[in-house]
Amino acid sequence: MEQKENTRDKIYNFIIENYLFGDTDTELKDDESLLAKGIVDSTGILELVLYVEKTFNIKVKDEDMIPDNLDSINQIVRYINDSPHR
Amino acid sequence: MLVHEFLENSAGKLPDKVALITETGRYNYRLIEEKSRKISEALMADGLNKGDRVAVFMDNSLDAVAGIFGILKAGGVFVIINPTTKVDKLTYILNHCQASMMFSSQDKLSMITKCLRNILSLKSIYVSGYGANLVDTAGKRIVYLKDIFCGKIVNPAAPVIRATDLASIIYTSGSTGVAKGVVMTHHNMVSSANSITQYLRSSSSDIVLSALPLSFDYGLYQVIMAFKVGATVILKKAFGYPYRALETIVKEKVTGFPIVPTISALITKMENLKNMKFDCLRYITNTGDALPADHIKKLRKIFPKTKIYSMYGLTECKRVTYLDPDQIESRPASVGKPMPGVETFVVDNCGKSVGPNVVGELVVKGPNVMQGYWNMPDETDKFLKYIKATTDRVLFTGDLFHYDKEGFLYFVGRKGEMIKSCGEKVSPKEVENVIHGMPSVSEVAVVGVDDPVLGQAVKAYVVKANEADITNGDIKKYCAKRLEDHMVPKYIEFRSSLPRTETGKVSKSALI
Numbered sequence: 001m002e003q004k005e006n007t008r009d010k011i012y013n014f015i016i017e018n019y020l021f022g023d024t025d026t027e028l029k030d031d032e033s034l035l036a037k038g039i040v041d042s043t044g045i046l047e048l049v050l051y052v053e054k055t056f057n058i059k060v061k062d063e064d065m066i067p068d069n070l071d072s073i074n075q076i077v078r079y080i081n082d083s084p085h086r
Numbered sequence: 087m088l089v090h091e092f093l094e095n096s097a098g099k100l101p102d103k104v105a106l107i108t109e110t111g112r113y114n115y116r117l118i119e120e121k122s123r124k125i126s127e128a129l130m131a132d133g134l135n136k137g138d139r140v141a142v143f144m145d146n147s148l149d150a151v152a153g154i155f156g157i158l159k160a161g162g163v164f165v166i167i168n169p170t171t172k173v174d175k176l177t178y179i180l181n182h183c184q185a186s187m188m189f190s191s192q193d194k195l196s197m198i199t200k201c202l203r204n205i206l207s208l209k210s211i212y213v214s215g216y217g218a219n220l221v222d223t224a225g226k227r228i229v230y231l232k233d234i235f236c237g238k239i240v241n242p243a244a245p246v247i248r249a250t251d252l253a254s255i256i257y258t259s260g261s262t263g264v265a266k267g268v269v270m271t272h273h274n275m276v277s278s279a280n281s282i283t284q285y286l287r288s289s290s291s292d293i294v295l296s297a298l299p300l301s302f303d304y305g306l307y308q309v310i311m312a313f314k315v316g317a318t319v320i321l322k323k324a325f326g327y328p329y330r331a332l333e334t335i336v337k338e339k340v341t342g343f344p345i346v347p348t349i350s351a352l353i354t355k356m357e358n359l360k361n362m363k364f365d366c367l368r369y370i371t372n373t374g375d376a377l378p379a380d381h382i383k384k385l386r387k388i389f390p391k392t393k394i395y396s397m398y399g400l401t402e403c404k405r406v407t408y409l410d411p412d413q414i415e416s417r418p419a420s421v422g423k424p425m426p427g428v429e430t431f432v433v434d435n436c437g438k439s440v441g442p443n444v445v446g447e448l449v450v451k452g453p454n455v456m457q458g459y460w461n462m463p464d465e466t467d468k469f470l471k472y473i474k475a476t477t478d479r480v481l482f483t484g485d486l487f488h489y490d491k492e493g494f495l496y497f498v499g500r501k502g503e504m505i506k507s508c509g510e511k512v513s514p515k516e517v518e519n520v521i522h523g524m525p526s527v528s529e530v531a532v533v534g535v536d537d538p539v540l541g542q543a544v545k546a547y548v549v550k551a552n553e554a555d556i557t558n559g560d561i562k563k564y565c566a567k568r569l570e571d572h573m574v575p576k577y578i579e580f581r582s583s584l585p586r587t588e589t590g591k592v593s594k595s596a597l598i
Binding site: 017020021022023035036038040041042043045046061062063064065066067070071 | 169170297323324325326327328329330348349352355356357358359508539540559560562563566567571
């Protein structure tokens with residue numbers, strides 16, 4: 001449980017720092033679509049993937065780069081936790 | 087011919103054909119024609135006069151497309167605004183073009199509310215989606231598009247619209263830091279669409295995948311041109327997930343895929359595409375910035391049966407050149423020759439044509455050239471001029487080119503300092519003006535630096551005022567609240583002073 005919270009917080013902080021530039025005024029819920037909310041675009045997703053690979057020591061395959069795995073904080077956390085490479 | 091007649095003709099010939107596929111569904115020509123008809127009738131009933139400006143401030147969507155064609159049918163001029171535009175610039179654009187009406191969506195209303203009181207010309211806002219009513223509408227009428235779509239077509243007297251009437255204004259970043267509205271008539275737009283669909287050999291069997299915003303002329307014309315030939319457009323809000331986009335190409339049997347180098351950078355990074363077959367894809371087009379030679383090579387490997395069109399254009403004349411795909415291997419660096427109906431000259435500082443292999447400014451003549459910048463006669467005169475015995479003014483692009491002995495054109499660079507990020511122009515001055523607005527900044531210089539994905543990334547060199555306590559994040563956050571996404575600096579470097587030339591101007595070349 002503790003590990004899950006850590007993962008979630010790391011992802012949340014990365015998004016706030018890098019895409020919202022530390023602006024916590026914008027409400028970001030864990031199940032909200034990052035793309036639909038305009039928080040990340042295609043290059044942003046690439047940065048997010050690089051961060052996930054480096055921080056959690058997993059390889060995100062091309063075919064895994066889909067909204068089901070990366071489009072909300074919840075989905076990213078689930079993807080990381082389910083990743084067999086961890 | 088008028089722009090909205092493209093839709094009317096296709097709806098007449100192919101009413102049941104799918105015209106548009108978005109995240110919300112698949113829509114045929116009959117439905118889009120009906121929706122735009124209802125919108126046009128509502129606008130006329132609301133008092134829209136011919137030539138009135140109507141802003142469209144929305145993400146790519148069915149309602150945005152129906153809105154654009156509805157405005158045109160009613161004789162209005164649509165002003166399409168980047169959906170990531172922030173309050174100050176939105177206020178500036180709406181006031182500058184004196185928009186009387188605006189189309190937007192429910193999720194943008196809280197932001198729009200902040201500028202309503204300052205836009206006196208605006209009477210009504212047409213809203214896509216449903217939600218809580220605005221608390222303070224500053225006396226503006228709020229109309230929900232869904233309510234219009236529930237109504238019936240009543241056939242009021244339609245205005246007489248001619249090809250020489252204005253159709254659109256697209257705001258583009260200007261070197262002075264102030265956005266300029268590029269004005270196009272129906273004739274301008276129809277001519278461009280005719281030329282481009284001619285060289286792309288577009289037909290009703292085409293299925294085009296576009297993730298480019300409608301506020302970018304390259305994205306807007308994907309819809310206009312598809313409607314002209316009765317094709318289908320898959321309109322995405324953003325090119326979010328490269329793999330998903332490629333899956334869409336296979337699944338929907340996409341035939342046309344317009345990209346900018348940022349998209350090709352993302353695609354060519356992918357490794358496991360061997361199992362995907364893209365035989366359906368007839369062509370890829372690229373503009374916005376030159377496609378690097380290694381991207382061309384990799385794209386040809388991933389899409390062996392696809393023709394790749396390297397093209398060049400600017401909002402002020404839509405498109406200028408394209409390279410015949412058969413030439414891409416022998417001349418990967420060329421953007422080709424003028425498209426049908428367009429003439430180009432490369433001229434020296436005196437406006438005199440230069441010979442092959444001599445660098446000069448590219449000048450464009452043709453029916454695609456804009457009427458001018460909205461309400462900016464001086465700025466218009468700087469770019470539209472008479473040369474030789476031309477009866478029409480020609481466009482000075484501000485871009486440097488040379489051509490080879492066979493007439494193929496090569497982009498060399500930009501006059502001035504404009505940056506191209508993600509294929510869109512960014513005025514360093516506009517970004518500098520915003521950063522200068524921070525009290526803790528004393529000096530700032532913005533430049534473009536090479537970036538493998540963005541083409542150029544925006545970089546700001548900042549001198550703090552009195553050793554103020556500000557960070558990179560503070561500056562980015564400040565910019566993100568005031569600038570469109572692609573204009574927010576990616577890099578910030580603090581300096582104790584900025585290098586200057588002998589005349590006291592900041593020397594940007596000494597910075598990089």
